[in-house]
Amino acid sequence: MFDNLSDKLDKAMHVLKGHGQITEVNVAETLKEVRRALLDADVNFKTAKEFTNTVKEKALGQDVLTTLKPGQLMVKLVKDELTKLMGGDTAGIDLSGSPSVILMSGLQGSGKTTFSGKLANYLKSKKTKKPLLVACDVYRPAAINQLHVVGEQIKVDVYSEEGNKNPVAIAQNAIAHAKQNGHNTVIIDTAGRLAIDEAMMTEIADIHKAIKPNETLFVVDAMTGQDAVNTAKTFNERLDFDGVVLTKLDGDTRGGAAISIKSVVxxxxxxxxxxxxxxxxxxxxxxxxxxxxxxxGDVVSLVERAQEQFDEEESRKLQKKIAKNQFGFDDFIKQIQQVKKMGSMKDLVGMIPGAGKALKGIDIDDDAFKGIEAIIQSMTPEERSTPAVINGSRKKRIAKGSGTSVQEVNQLLKQFNQMSKMMKMMQGGGGRKMMQMMNKMR
Incomplete structure (x- = not known):
């Protein structure tokens, strides 16, 4: 995510981060590079120019050149302005109303149907809502089928009407259905449309007018960069939506849409x-x-994700096992499964300060644990609970059964022993101190 932009901004700020003499010329030159980096990231020219002008004014106004650590102050100014440019505060979602109605709008291929499912899953699991997904794309049967598949996957009801080609009526009927069946949130997935398609733009405006949603979200593919920003502007003129959803941000190395969409729309x-x-x-x-x-990095989000997967009862059981030296591979595989639920490996690594830069260019596969899981699954229950019994002949059998080598089995056993020792040490004050530090970050 944003690899190219991060790299270019790091190079631009390099002079100021050092301990050399910092002058007004240095600052101007650095900000020129920052502006170039933003333009390369497909940020709107006007936005990039205003951004660097503001940072320069603030830098000279705060006497950055005469401070003890001018480089650090400059980085902070850039960070603060970047935060402001992307919206400043975190924007919430309006879930008032009975039911609360969320209208999804966006272009064809923006990932709107998939995101409708993700949003339903988020509201169900994290906001304890009972959502209803509504299929209002009457032009593409595959879209209705896709929404039903998504609904089944996340165990959320889907409302659709076979043969009805009137999306306004379907949306109204769905809200009535939600009221009768105890659904407190309705997510309406509409047909993907082109901003230049007048008939389709009128249709979504009609849906909006008829159902008066609590929240209208515009879904856009982040990878389309400046086009995403321009399209959002056109849609907003017709719909006056409440907020933007950026999909496929994990594949966006530039970041132009995320940075400039708020300032333009x-x-x-x-x-x-x-x-x-x-x-x-x-x-x-x-x-x-x-x-x-x-x-x-983003340590706060990393801690939040870890805490979402954190099971207090399981943790207590695990602590007892560690204290009694009974931590085995069955416990280890449970921990791996919890880490996997936190998200993609690449995304998690990007949240660790400095790690993204250190591992630049290295492909971090989501299947990184597959070999480990195969080795553990090839062990007998006794071997998993008491790894000390694993001798030479057992290692050969485990390697053969998992399609790996004896060296890989040895490596896993070595890593497991090291981790067990570390966990035993953390049973003392170390673990508590770490948790206290994490809590302070929240």
């Missing part, structure tokens, strides 16, 4: 899609995104 980014899984949805936090763009 004056509507906040509310959610981002960060992968293919139904759980790959995040609330958009401008400050945290600015940190990530500047290579500072």
């Amino acid at each position: 004056n509507k906040p980014i509310k959610f981002i899609g960060t992968g293919e899984k139904m759980e790959a949805i995040d609330v958009f936090h401008p400050a945290r995104m600015a940190d990530r763009i500047l290579g500072m």
Whole structure:
């Protein structure tokens, strides 16, 4: 995410981060490079120019050149302005109303139907809502089928009407159905449309007028960059939507849409899609995104994700096992499964300060744990609970059964022993201190 932009901004700020003499000329030159980096990231020219002019004014106004650590102050100014540019505060979603109605709009191929499912899953699992998904794309039967498949996957009801070609009526009937069946949230998936298609634009405006949604979200593919911003502007003129959803942000190395859409449309980014899984949805936090763009990571989001997968009862059982030296491979595989639920490996690594830069160019596969899981699954119950019994002949059998080598089995056993020792040490004060530090970050 934003790899190219992060890299270019890092190079632009390099002079100021050092301990050399910093002059007004240096600052101007650095900000020129920052502007170039933003333009390369497909940020609107006017936005990029205003951004660097503001940073320059603030830098000279705050006497950056005479401070003890001018480089650090400059980075902070850039971060603060970047945060402001992307919306400043985190924007919430309006879930008032009985039921609360959310209208999804967007272009063809923007990932709207998939995101409708992700949003339903998010509201169900994290906001304890009972959502109803509504299929209002009457032009593409595959879209209705897709929504039913998504609904089945996340165990959320889907409302559709076979043979009805009137999306306004379907939306109204769906809301009545939701009231009768105890659904407190209705997510209406509409047909993807082109901004230049007048008939389709009129249709969604009619749906909007008829159902008066609590929240209208415009879904856009982040990878389309400046085109995404221009399209959002056209849609907003007709719909006056409440917020933007950026999909496919995990594949966007530039970041132009995320940075400039708020300043052009004056509507906040509310959610981002960060992968293919139904759980790959995040609330958009401008400050945290600015940190990530500047290579500072996003520890707060990482801790939040970890805490979502954190089971207090399981944790207590695990602590007892560690204390009694009974931590085995069955426990280890449970931990792996929890990590996998947190999201894609690449995304998680990007949240660790400095890690993204250190691992630049290295492909971090989501299947990184497959070999480990295969080795553990090839062990007997006794071997998993008491790894000490694994001798030479057992290693050969495990390697053969998992399609790996004896060396890989040895490596896993070594890593497991090291981790067990570390966990045992953390049973003392170390673990508590780490949790206290994480809590302070919240």
